[in-house]
Amino acid sequence: MDSTSTIENSCSTSVAPPSTSIISPAEPLSRLGSGITEVESARKLPSLKFKGVVPQPNGRWGAQIYEKHKRVWLGTFNEEDEAGRAYDVAAQRFRGRDALTNFKPLSETEDNSELSFLRSRSKAEIVDMLRKHTYADELSRRRSLEYCDETEGNNNKKMGEEGERLFEKAVTPSDVGKLNRLVIPKQHAEKYLPLPTTTSKGILLNLEDKNGKVWRFRYSYWNSSQSYVLTKGWSRFVKEKGLRAGDVVSFRRSTGQDKRLYIDRNPPAQQPLVKTVRLFGVNICSSNTVPPVGRKRMGETDLFLPLECSKKQRVIDAL
DNA sequence: ATGTGTGTTGAC
DNA sequence: TCAACACACATG
Numbered sequence: 001m002d003s004t005s006t007i008e009n010s011c012s013t014s015v016a017p018p019s020t021s022i023i024s025p026a027e028p029l030s031r032l033g034s035g036i037t038e039v040e041s042a043r044k045l046p047s048l049k050f051k052g053v054v055p056q057p058n059g060r061w062g063a064q065i066y067e068k069h070k071r072v073w074l075g076t077f078n079e080e081d082e083a084g085r086a087y088d089v090a091a092q093r094f095r096g097r098d099a100l101t102n103f104k105p106l107s108e109t110e111d112n113s114e115l116s117f118l119r120s121r122s123k124a125e126i127v128d129m130l131r132k133h134t135y136a137d138e139l140s141r142r143r144s145l146e147y148c149d150e151t152e153g154n155n156n157k158k159m160g161e162e163g164e165r166l167f168e169k170a171v172t173p174s175d176v177g178k179l180n181r182l183v184i185p186k187q188h189a190e191k192y193l194p195l196p197t198t199t200s201k202g203i204l205l206n207l208e209d210k211n212g213k214v215w216r217f218r219y220s221y222w223n224s225s226q227s228y229v230l231t232k233g234w235s236r237f238v239k240e241k242g243l244r245a246g247d248v249v250s251f252r253r254s255t256g257q258d259k260r261l262y263i264d265r266n267p268p269a270q271q272p273l274v275k276t277v278r279l280f281g282v283n284i285c286s287s288n289t290v291p292p293v294g295r296k297r298m299g300e301t302d303l304f305l306p307l308e309c310s311k312k313q314r315v316i317d318a319l
Numbered sequence: 320a321t322g323t324g325t326g327t328t329g330a331c
Numbered sequence: 332t333c334a335a336c337a338c339a340c341a342t343g
Contacts, residue, residue: 054334058322066332073324 050102052087053080063130065090075131086130093118093126117142120164122255166192166251168266173245180235182249184219189228192251195221205230207251207263215263241265 054062056076061083063074074090077083084102091099097107097115106115117139118126129135167188169175175182184193195203202220209215218232237243247265254260 049334052333054336056323057337060322062324064324064334069332071325071333076323 050080050084050087051100052091052102053083063087063090065094067094072127073131074127075133077133086135089118089130089135090123090126093121093123113143114139120255164253164255166253168248168250170246170248171243176238176243176245176247180231182230182234184228184230186226186228188251192253193219193228195219195228202231205261207261209262209264237263 052063052065052074054064056062061077061080063077063083063086065072065074065087072090072094074083074086077086081102088099088101088103088105091101092106092115097105099105106112106118120142121129121138126135129138167185169182169185169188171182189195193205202218205217205219207215207217215237216233217230217237219228219230221228241264243249243265250262250264250266252262254262
């Protein structure tokens with residue numbers, strides 16, 4: 001059984017591309033492990049048909065997909081294979097990675113950034129992009145952002161990208177210190193995690209991490225400091241995740257109906273590309289002083305940098 | 320005037 | 332679920 005089901009035309013009706021036109025650099029309708037021979041497939045040749053593609057009166061091509069007995073229109077395209085690709089995108093968003101596709105499915109691809117991109121957008125958003133022909137742009141925009149916090153293979157695992165991004169916070173020393181609480185920046189708290197006004201003791205929040213583990217925190221508002229905080233349960237999270245000052249914690253919410261909340265520590269930041277800091281033409285700090293593999297930390301871990309460097313770094317920060 | 324996308328139907 | 336077909340209507 002091949003789970004990466006690419007469309008195979010049923011034997012007798014299978015067709016080859018019109019001899020006059022090469023459809024695309026990638027082989028369309030790749031036939032994996034099928035018994036279809038080239039001779040058979042070349043026998044009839046009306047127009048090459050892609051799944052989900054319908055001809056338009058003006059010679060252009062429409063793409064459509066069906067869901068729940070209804071047709072979802074994916075737009076019109078100049079080329080048949082463009083429409084076929086649009087269908088593929090929709091199919092993989094609507095039906096998952098095992099959906100039948102016209103071209104090589106994403107699940108066979110070595111990089112999973114497109115899959116995670118697909119999951120990060122709603123079906124309606126994907127359809128909208130396809131209809132406006134902006135899908136490729138949006139995808140590459142996402143990829144260029146992703147490149148910035150790409151790490152050593154931490155996020156090509158399971159469902160780390162689940163849900164819509166709410167906000168992130170780089171934790172402060174006190175967030176991971178003895179106060180046993182995380183301060184949620186007010187604007188984020190009020191926008192994304194509104195507390196019922198009636199509650200004085202706060203509420204219990206269940207947040208899931210990317211391994212599916214559920215963390216329960218007390219979430220409340222401290223009048224004394226006028227701030228929103230996660231208290232009970234937070235220190236355990238800090239300990240288990242090995243959270244250190246400067247680490248970034250992200251909050252997400254599931255895109256589905258169930259408003260599940262997610263929390264996790266972001267992968268550690270990449271080493272800065274600039275290895276050497278120069279001030280007034282003088283080298284004053286080089287990041288070669290930190291081991292190439294180790295995680296660079298903020299706050300207390302700065303102490304292991306040469307003292308001279310830390311001092312001058314402050315000068316730079318002040319500029 | 321043009322072309323998109325829906326209404327509809329019948330096959331698979 | 333799917334595509335063929337006809338055409339209402341959106342668009343400019």
